[in-house]
């Protein structure tokens with residue numbers, strides 16, 4: 001099980017994580033990943049100036065804007081779960 005943790009602090013949220021959350025949910029549905037990926041929110045991680053921040057397991061990804069998010073998800077989530 002992988003865990004995606006989306007920073008819901010006000011800085012990351014307004015920089016793009018409000019939209020990113022929706023994109024992540026759609027991605028999980030589209031690829032039927034709900035049994036292997038869980039999504040959580042977290043409070044500010046103290047890295048606001050590099051936001052929006054998203055963590056996948058222990059890896060922190062910064063400056064995750066919606067344009068690059070699908071590529072990131074494909075790279076991080078699909079390699080071990082080929083469809």
Ligand code: FES
Pocket residue numbers: 007008009010011012013043044045046047048049051053
């Ligand atoms: S709001 Fe996300 S690191 Fe501060």
